[in-house]
Amino acid sequence: MAEMTLLQAINAALFEQMRKDPTVVVFGEDAGFEGGVFRVTKGLQQEFRVDRVFDTPISEAAIMGSAIGMAINGLKPVAEMQFEGFMFNGFNQIAVHMGRMRNRSRGKYTVPMVLRMPWGGGIRALEHHSEAVESFIAHIPGIKIVIPSTPYDAKGLMAAAIQDPDPVVFFEPKKIYRAFKQEVPETEYIVPIGKARMVETGKDITVVAWGSMVREVQTAIKSLEKDNISLELIDLRTIVPMDTETIVNSVKKTGRLLVVHEAVRTLGFATEIITRVIEKAFLNLEAPPTRLTGFDIAVPLPRGEHHHMVDPKRIAYEIKQLVNYKV
């Protein structure tokens, strides 16, 4: 075991998987020599040489298109978008090819690749560096989406993503890249894609969150200790495939649901979660399923960003509202 940040855990997973599988290649803008602007890929080029870890031109579309070609022809690309706000330059390939190739060739060609990118706000960054963009990808069939919230999960999910036979988009919550450390096994382990994590168990209300929001909810829970609320917290971990069963079972027990996410509200992933809960646990509901999300606005620059970022106080407030809801 070693104490690691989430960032170090992803780095450790890349080292581990590259040692294990010689077809894994890592690349992106400044991802090679420098180790990426956040240093997630630090040290890889020194060990695995430039053939397997390399810098690319500033060409998100070419990074994406080439990654797909590489995956079809026997490599396991782990491609990086430097920031999620630049993903859209490569979005054509993500939307029209990455998730479709298996289907359109009826299984002849597959795209086993990982697309990594920093994700979300909260680091007082430049414009276009603070977006939670998971719903854009979730709307495309054939692509898995992972967002870890702890170092342990980050390492195990990255191992799973690299070994997955289908394309996986791996969002890395940059707000918690270095926020805290956790004991992480140095040997390989897998955290399966598609399984949510039960963080807290309780009986009054279910809260679903992912990425950096999990920690915000945990802080909110601490502030609610004297309120005597029995809360169940689910860390979704995987947006696609979504672990519907865990959420539905929880809501059947608690009757109340709050979904917390950073992304803007309209068609944010809370919409899908709440819809599925209504479809499957309608008669168990004690209160309207509720979402606490970013607003339908452009993410403000750092001086105003706190208005947009969901914080523990607002989470605690929403939880109390829901628990006290009376028809």
Next chain:
Amino acid sequence: MIISKYDPLKQEQFQVLDSEGNVVNPKFEPKIDDETLLHMYKTMSLARVADIKALQYQRQGRMLTYAPVQGQEAAQVGAMAALEPQDWLSPAFREFAAMLYRGVTLEQLYLYWYGNEIGSKFADGVNVLPVNVPIGSQIGHASGLAHASKVLKKNQVAVTYIGDGGTSHGEFYEAMNFAAVFDSPMITIIQNNQYAISTPRHKATRAKTLAQKAIAFGIPGIQVDGNDVLAMYTITKEAAQRARNGEGPTLIEAYTYRMGPHTTSDDPTIYRQDEEVEKWRLKDPIKRFRIYLTNKKLWSDKQEEELQKELEEYVTETFKKVENSDNPTIDDVFDYTFVNNPSDLIEQKEKYMKYLKQSFLHSLKETSKANKNLKED
């Protein structure tokens, strides 16, 4: 090296055969064995017949939207014949003849244009990607295929096609630059067929040639008479050798003409003159190749007559098979989304199948009721 001798900035164009099928550049006449020459000719002829018939089928309401290839057979077959079996083709959507030459069957091509994905499931060892509709996105795939070939030492060259219109696309520039910077074994062939649907080439770029775009990538580029199958062969062969030597990509502009519409939904008489089309008809790639083969005593009028008859029958039979083919099953439609579909997708499928079963039973009941009423009447 021939490629460096033809300066795209001076609009120099490489040619071996002139429009009349005479060898005008004997020094560069490729040495191709007779069997291969005939296979090339027959594939071009098959593409021509299948293309004309596909248009007819579409007009009869038997075929869906189709992108005809007529006029561009040499730009495709000449290049494909210069490759090795392990090489890759990453096509756009008008590479009917190229795909045929690389081992995609006519039945598969027809099935695809008939609206069934199974047409893109090529046999093992046929290293061809499916038809690619979003303009420019296939260049990145070729760059990646080539990149993987280099890293894994597979000795494969990836060839990709794009149209003159596609060279306005951002992904063309990004992927060309990407492949160039890694010396990836890639060849990009621009089929300059003079029009992007209705927009003529001169309205889409100030560049005098499309081959000159190679200069900005730091790679060789050459304009070739795209209706000259031997010129296409010679240059592609040289580009493939460069690629295999680790010298990186080459850009080839095949100067050609789309004789038909952009797709069956297009009416080219709106934007181009008959005289222009007729002028290009005189440069027909198949006709000039036939003269070359006849001069070499490899082909006769009698053989031509027999071939045409044979192709006509083969194409007709193949299309009949396609028309009688089964539609995709529910499993086909759902089960290639992921290697193992997640539970929510399985649920969607099951619910849909339940609906189909019930509506089928319902319609059976209705029919038997109607039959009963009929009898009572």
